[in-house]
Every structure is written in structure tokens, then in C-alpha cells.
Amino acid sequence: MRNASAIRLVGFDGDDTLWKSEDYYRAAQDEFERMLATYVDLDDVYQRLYAVEKRNLALFGYGVKGMVLSMLEAAFEITDGAIGSDDMHRIVLLGKSLLQHPVEQLPGIRDAVAAIAADHAVVLITKGDLFHQEAKVRDSGLADLFPRIEIVSEKDASTYARVLDEFGLQPHQFAMVGNSLRSDIAPVVALGGWGVHMPYHVTWAHEEEAEPIADGARVRRVLTPAEIPAAIRALGPA
Amino acid sequence: MRNASAIRLVGFDGDDTLWKSEDYYRAAQDEFERMLATYVDLDDVYQRLYAVEKRNLALFGYGVKGMVLSMLEAAFEITDGAIGSDDMHRIVLLGKSLLQHPVEQLPGIRDAVAAIAADHAVVLITKGDLFHQEAKVRDSGLADLFPRIEIVSEKDASTYARVLDEFGLQPHQFAMVGNSLRSDIAPVVALGGWGVHMPYHVTWAHEEEAEPIADGARVRRVLTPAEIPAAIRALGPA
Numbered sequence: 001m002r003n004a005s006a007i008r009l010v011g012f013d014g015d016d017t018l019w020k021s022e023d024y025y026r027a028a029q030d031e032f033e034r035m036l037a038t039y040v041d042l043d044d045v046y047q048r049l050y051a052v053e054k055r056n057l058a059l060f061g062y063g064v065k066g067m068v069l070s071m072l073e074a075a076f077e078i079t080d081g082a083i084g085s086d087d088m089h090r091i092v093l094l095g096k097s098l099l100q101h102p103v104e105q106l107p108g109i110r111d112a113v114a115a116i117a118a119d120h121a122v123v124l125i126t127k128g129d130l131f132h133q134e135a136k137v138r139d140s141g142l143a144d145l146f147p148r149i150e151i152v153s154e155k156d157a158s159t160y161a162r163v164l165d166e167f168g169l170q171p172h173q174f175a176m177v178g179n180s181l182r183s184d185i186a187p188v189v190a191l192g193g194w195g196v197h198m199p200y201h202v203t204w205a206h207e208e209e210a211e212p213i214a215d216g217a218r219v220r221r222v223l224t225p226a227e228i229p230a231a232i233r234a235l236g237p238a
Numbered sequence: 239m240r241n242a243s244a245i246r247l248v249g250f251d252g253d254d255t256l257w258k259s260e261d262y263y264r265a266a267q268d269e270f271e272r273m274l275a276t277y278v279d280l281d282d283v284y285q286r287l288y289a290v291e292k293r294n295l296a297l298f299g300y301g302v303k304g305m306v307l308s309m310l311e312a313a314f315e316i317t318d319g320a321i322g323s324d325d326m327h328r329i330v331l332l333g334k335s336l337l338q339h340p341v342e343q344l345p346g347i348r349d350a351v352a353a354i355a356a357d358h359a360v361v362l363i364t365k366g367d368l369f370h371q372e373a374k375v376r377d378s379g380l381a382d383l384f385p386r387i388e389i390v391s392e393k394d395a396s397t398y399a400r401v402l403d404e405f406g407l408q409p410h411q412f413a414m415v416g417n418s419l420r421s422d423i424a425p426v427v428a429l430g431g432w433g434v435h436m437p438y439h440v441t442w443a444h445e446e447e448a449e450p451i452a453d454g455a456r457v458r459r460v461l462t463p464a465e466i467p468a469a470i471r472a473l474g475p476a
Contacts, residue, residue, distance in 0.1 A: 059337050061369025065303035069330055072310070076327040088326040089314040092307055099297050130368040131299025131391045153369045 006236030007194065009169055010116050011160075012146075013178030014126030014133065016200035018113070019140050020104045025067070026202055028098050032071055035087055039079040049074045050205050057206075061153050063129030068095030099132055103139040108225035113145045115229040123148045125163060125176070127155045127183065155183035157190050164191075175235050177228055180207040185219055194235040195219040196228055244474030245432065247407055248354050249398075250384075251416030252364030252371065254438035256351075257378050258342045263305070264440055266336050270309055273325055277317040287312045288443050295444075299391050301367030306333030337370055341377040346463035351383045353467040361386045363401060363414070365393045365421065393421035395428050402429075413473050415466055418445040423457055432473040433457040434466055 015021035033045045052074040060066025071091050075083045124146040126133050133151045137143050152159050164174055171192035178184025185195035197219055220231040253259035271283045290312040298304025309329050313321045362384040364371050371389045375381050390397050402412055409430035416422025423433035435457055458469040
């Protein structure tokens with residue numbers, strides 16, 4: 001417990017840290033590729049879809065609805081207009097089912113958050129679509145552990161600085177737990193905070209385009225939620 | 239200035255109160271109706287679209303992206319699948335242009351907000367898509383007047399109660415300025431607050447489905463932004 005007092009606030013990411021998410025996106029993308037395979041014989045359909053998503057990110061932001069709109073645009077472009085409107089409609093329905101999937105906690109995450117909340121203030125910081133993220137928080141069975149929930153449009157250093165400002169804390173008093181080096185760890189470390197990186201078994205291409213971490217000594221890597229409390233205790237100045 | 243001291247915080251709605259919005263949605267819906275007229279001869283296309291939007295509201299929330307997905311679903315249903323994928327694609331592009339339209343301040347609104355901000359704390363409370371609303375606030379040229387901006391998924395009594403709680407205020411110390419009786423005025427009055435209703439020249443059908451206002455004496459109606467400061471001064475206990 002040596003340095004536990006140095007960390008005053010622990011932030012948790014939502015998607016793929018508290019609950020499953022990327023698996024559902026992957027399944028939708030697989031379905032998209034199968035659909036397009038009836039029109040075109042290409043082995044880079046996913047890369048073409050991602051290129052459209054990426055170009056639309058500044059207009060749509062993150063989340064299912066933007067992804068579905070990008071899928072529709074990509075489907076039309078990739079098939080050179082040959083796609084049928086029935087398949088366009090199926091893509092819309094695919095998006096609706098993605099918005100309705102149940103929210104599945106990662107095994108052990110509830111105990112880990114509860115253990116940390118016993119000693120620290122905790123906050124859930126999740127990015128994406130406000131409406132869908134609120135629904136996921138509500139359905140997750142974890143909302144009772146988080147007195148404060150921040151749903152943000154982008155997780156960069158300025159967003160984390162604003163959140164810390166609202167809590168009246170300095171970066172060195174803050175640790176963020178999440179699966180994405182790009183969104184959860186790198187910007188917090190760049191500010192002078194701490195990170196606990198818990199990789200998920202699948203990572204969206206966009207989250208993999210990470211800047212190198214400025215100071216690796218400020219980051220612990222864990223493999224399961226059960227390891228998070230000890231990792232938080234191990235953080236902080238020696 | 240008799241009762242000005244009773245009101246401590248003035249909230250402003252965004253869409254159709256600070257800047258134009260519904261006009262752009264209407265133009266997109268008109269375009270949708272023209273497109274479908276080449277497939278079907280119906281005079282209730284707009285009502286059918288609204289029925290689809292309304293049924294999807296619990297899944298999509300408010301905003302352009304959800305509206306576009308509902309348009310695609312409605313287009314397929316209304317034409318019984320006859321719509322071409324080229325027109326489905328055009329609907330996606332219509333949505334993208336809607337997300338890129340310039341943000342146009344309502345004439346006189348900047349002066350009105352500045353006059354009120356001289357005597358009261360002010361907050362912008364807007365609902366809809368987080369990403370698009372943040373972009374509109376940024377592009378509006380009004381962000382500097384609002385130290386606090388709340389983007390919420392629904393404007394009901396519980397949302398206003400949460401915002402007032404964050405400000406440490408009682409409802410009778412709060413007045414909300416907006417164009418929608420349903421979203422801006424009725425829930426605030428129901429809590430015991432005050433309202434300044436400034437109707438816009440077009441109102442979305444959903445916003446017109448309003449509960450009757452509990453206490454009309456707590457609401458002033460104005461026709462232009464220039465009238466808002468005097469309406470705020472006239473509010474409060476006699």
C-alpha cells in the first residue's frame with residue numbers, strides 16, 4: 001500500500017475494459033465482408049471499409065450509427081453501385097441489432113472496480129455515441145459503482161485535462177485503466193498521469209494507430225481484471 | 239430589475255434557439271419526399287417517415303445520424319423494396335451534407351445572451367448527438383459566452399434536476415430559454431422553475447407532442463431574441 005495515497009482518482013474505460021464491445025463490431029464487419037463477397041472478389045474489403053470509416057470520423061465521430069453509415073457508403077463504392085437495396089437495408093438492420101446487443105461484463109471486472117473504489121474515487125470515462133453509451137452504462141450492472149460518468153467525444157490529452165480540472169486534481173494524482181494505448185494510456189501519461197493497460201483480445205485498427213508512450217515507467221500492464229488493484233497500488237512515485 | 243435576483247442561472251437551448259436547425263432537417267425531408275415520389279404515389283410519406291423515426295428513437299436517440307438510418311429504413315419499407323441502391327446512397331450523402339451545414343446564429347441572439355450573462359450565470363443545454371452538437375457549439379461563434387455546456391441525451395425533468403444539482407441550485411432559481419415547449423419549458427416548469435418560450439417558425443412533429451404546461455404563470459413568451467432579457471427580468475416571485 002506504499003504509494004496508494006499518491007493516486008486520488010482512478011478512471012476506467014468502458015468498451016472492452018468493463019464490458020465486451022469490439023467482438024460485436026467484428027462480427028458485424030465479418031457479416032459485411034460476407035455480404036460483399038457475393039458482389040466482388042476482393043481480399044481487402046475490410047481495409048476499404050476502414051478507409052471510409054477513417055475519412056468519415058471527423059464528421060461522424062465514434063459509435064455504431066456512424067459505422068453503419070460508413071458501411072453503407074463503402075458498400076456502394078466497393079461494389080461500384082452493384083449492391084442491391086435489400087443488402088443496403090440489411091446493413092441498416094445489422095446496425096440496429098448491434099445497438100441492441102446485451103452488455104456483457106468482462107469476468108472479474110465488478111470485483112476489481114469495487115476493490116479500487118474502496119480506496120479511491122473512481123470515474124467511468126468512455127467515448128462514443130452519448131445515447132448508446134448511456135444505454136450501455138445503464139445495462140452493464142456497473143453504474144452503481146461509478147458516482148461520476150463522463151461520456152466524451154474524443155479521448156485525448158485535452159479531454160483528460162478537462163476532466164481532471166473538474167475534479168480539482170493534478171495529473172500525477174490520476175490513473176487510467178483501459179484496453180487502448182491510444183485512447184486510455186498515452187494521453188494520460190503525456191499529461192503526467194499513470195496508466196494500467198489491460199489489452200483486449202481484439203483491438204480496432206484505429207486504436208492500434210498509437211503514438212509511442214512517452215514514459216513507460218508510468219504504465220503497468222495486466223492481463224485480467226483481478227490484477228488491476230495490485231497494479232494501481234504499485235503505481236505512484238517510489 | 240425588481241425580481242432579477244431570484245433567478246440565478248439561465249439555460250439556453252441550442253437548436254432553433256441559438257442557431258438555425260430545423261430548416262435543414264425540413265429541407266432533407268423534402269428531398270426525401272421528392273425521391274420517394276419517383277417510386278410511390280402517396281401523400282403521407284412524411285408521416286410514414288416520422289412513424290419510423292419515432293419507433294427508432296429509443297434505439298437511436300436524437301440527431302442526424304439516427305434520422306438518416308430511419309430514412310433508409312423508411313425508404314425501403316415505403317417503396318416495398320423497390321428503391322434503388324443509388325437512392326439509398328443518396329440518402330447517406332444527404333445526411334453527410336446535413337452534418338456539414340454551416341451554423342447560422344439567429345439574428346440578435348448574441349446580444350441577448352451577452353446581456354443576460356452580464357447579470358446571471360448562463361449555461362447551454364442542448365440535446366442530441368454529442369459529436370455533432372460539440373461541432374455546432376464550436377462553429378456557432380457563441381461558445382465564448384457559455385462557461386458551461388451540457389449536451390444531454392434527453393431533456394426531461396430528471397435531466398434538468400441533475401444539471402441544477404451540479405450547480406447547487408433550486409429549480410426556482412433557474413429559467414430556461416428555448417423554442418420547444420416539450421423539451422425546454424414544460425419539464426423546467428414541472429420542477430418549479432421558469433421558462434422563456436421563443437417559438438421557431440418550424441417545429442419538429444416530435445417537439446409538438448407536448449404535455450400541457452403545469453403553470454403558465456411561470457412562462458413568458460417572446461417573439462425575438464431582443465425580447466429575452468426583459469422577459470427574464472419579469473420572471474420570479476412578485
